[in-house]
Amino acid sequence: xxxxxxxxxxxxxxxxxxxxxxxxxxxxxxxxxxxxxxxxxxxxxxxxxxxxxxxxxxxxxxxxxxxxxxxxxxxxxxxxxxxxxxxxxxxxxxxxxxxxxxxxxxxxxxxxxxxxxxxxxxxxxxxxxxxxxxxxxxxxxxxxxxxxxxxxxxxxxxxxxxxxxxxxxxxxxxxxxxxxxxxxxxxxxxxxxxxxxxxxxxxxxxxxxxxxxxxxxxxxxxxxxxxxxx
Amino acid sequence: xxxxxxxxxxxxxxxxxxxxxxxxxxxxxxxxxxxxxxxxxxxxxxxxxxxxxxxxxxxxxxxxxxxxxxxxxxxxxxxxxxxxxxxxxxxxxxxxxxxxxxxxxxxxxxxxxxxxxxxxxxxxxxxxxxxxxxxxxxxxxxxxxxxxxxxxxxxxxxxxxxxxxxxxxxxxxxxxxxxxxxxxxxxxxxxxxxxxxxxxxxxxxxxxx
Numbered sequence: 230x231x232x233x234x235x236x237x238x239x240x241x242x243x244x245x246x247x248x249x250x251x252x253x254x255x256x257x258x259x260x261x262x263x264x265x266x267x268x269x270x271x272x273x274x275x276x277x278x279x280x281x282x283x284x285x286x287x288x289x290x291x292x293x294x295x296x297x298x299x300x301x302x303x304x305x306x307x308x309x310x311x312x313x314x315x316x317x318x319x320x321x322x323x324x325x326x327x328x329x330x331x332x333x334x335x336x337x338x339x340x341x342x343x344x345x346x347x348x349x350x351x352x353x354x355x356x357x358x359x360x361x362x363x364x365x366x367x368x369x370x371x372x373x374x375x376x377x378x379x380x381x382x383x384x385x386x387x388x389x390x391x392x393x394x395x396x397x398x399x400x401x402x403x404x405x406x407x408x409x410x411x412x413x414x415x416x417x418x419x420x421x422x423x424x425x426x427x428x429x430x431x432x433x434x435x436x437x438x439x440x441x442x443x444x445x446x447x448x449x450x451x452x453x454x455x456x457x458x459x
Numbered sequence: 460x461x462x463x464x465x466x467x468x469x470x471x472x473x474x475x476x477x478x479x480x481x482x483x484x485x486x487x488x489x490x491x492x493x494x495x496x497x498x499x500x501x502x503x504x505x506x507x508x509x510x511x512x513x514x515x516x517x518x519x520x521x522x523x524x525x526x527x528x529x530x531x532x533x534x535x536x537x538x539x540x541x542x543x544x545x546x547x548x549x550x551x552x553x554x555x556x557x558x559x560x561x562x563x564x565x566x567x568x569x570x571x572x573x574x575x576x577x578x579x580x581x582x583x584x585x586x587x588x589x590x591x592x593x594x595x596x597x598x599x600x601x602x603x604x605x606x607x608x609x610x611x612x613x614x615x616x617x618x619x620x621x622x623x624x625x626x627x628x629x630x631x632x633x634x635x636x637x638x639x640x641x642x643x644x645x646x647x648x649x650x651x652x653x654x655x656x657x658x659x660x661x662x663x664x665x666x667x668x
Binding site for chain 1: 481482484514515516517518519520523547548550551556557630642643645
């Protein structure tokens with residue numbers, strides 16, 4: 230349902246922002262509209278949740294730049310004052326460098342963060358994003374493979390790697406990545422369906438038969454999966 | 460002189476699709492009237508069907524979607540006449556291998572076809588020009604080379620450019636349904652009848668002025 234600052238009450242705005250944070254949904258224009266409104270009018274009601282909203286609004290506002298650069302700077306300033314020397318706030322500054330295409334500054338920042346805290350996954354992933362943005366696909370793939378060597382349970386990254394391999398039409402490697410995700414989440418119909426999609430695209434009699442099996446599994450797990458039913 | 464013309468309706472849907480998913484590659488199918496066309500005649504794109512914003516290179520849903528679109532088009536005296544593609548990265552305006560493969564397949568199955576690439580960097584200037592480049596197929600032995608023929612002409616010419624900023628200002632793009640959204644929720648239909656109506660009213664306004 231359409232949510233807007235004009236027609237929606239406060240609890241719904243807060244719940245919508247929460248849901249978008251939890252599910253990592255990217256609808257930056259709406260996030261900025263609702264988030265800015267919430268921070269201006271309901272800062273007290275948000276309590277400690279407001280710091281998460283500042284972070285969420287900052288990231289969404291970067292998608293809306295240059296129009297929303299003042300908002301980005303404000304969010305970073307507020308969060309830096311509240312959480313001095315926080316890695317999460319440094320990530321936002323790195324994202325701002327990325328928007329400004331200051332790749333070297335961003336990479337230097339992320340390398341520094343990795344050296345300081347090697348178990349914090351976010352800067353590794355941003356490095357991959359920087360290579361992707363520069364269309365340096367080989368570097369992006371190498372970096373992502375290196376990351377997955379250490380953080381092999383990160384299903385989001387396996388899926389990202391599968392996406393990159395798919396766009397490069399390297400379907401065999403994409404299959405391997407989805408298999409890693411299926412090992413962790415064998416009951417997720419979407420991953421079975423994705424595996425089947427790649428098998429179908431690869432083609433050949435055996436792959437088509439196997440893709441039917443995976444589509445059937447996806448439909449069994451979720452009879453509402455239209456793609457599997459087709 | 461442009462060899463491809465695009466209607467306000469098709470352009471509005473194409474632009475809405477690109478603006479709705481600015482972080483992703485998007486693609487779609489172009490439709491023309493189902494009439495015999497002379498060799499030197501303009502290819503007139505009258506409508507389009509936005510396809511995907513996710514997993515574009517994968518074949519199965521493309522196959523299903525094309526079957527559905529063919530049926531839909533033939534019931535409305537239209538036929539498939541091309542393919543549009545917007546790359547994921549802002550600075551990447553090249554005709555990549557995925558776009559070429561799909562456009563090739565469409566060219567093999569249609570009498571006349573074109574490929575439209577969205578120029579991501581031109582999206583800043585939609586008030587004054589179309590952020591699109593049209594390509595026509597040139598057959599060499601068994602290969603197809605896609606040769607650029609410049610920007611397509613827009614229905615209503617310069618007067619029509621105003622629809623671009625209108626779509627963004629009034630957030631008309633939010634209501635666009637593409638095939639991916641349809642497969643996620645089958646109650647949503649990809650013919651975008653409501654958006655067609657909005658564009659029709661805008662076009663009537665242009666004709667009256």
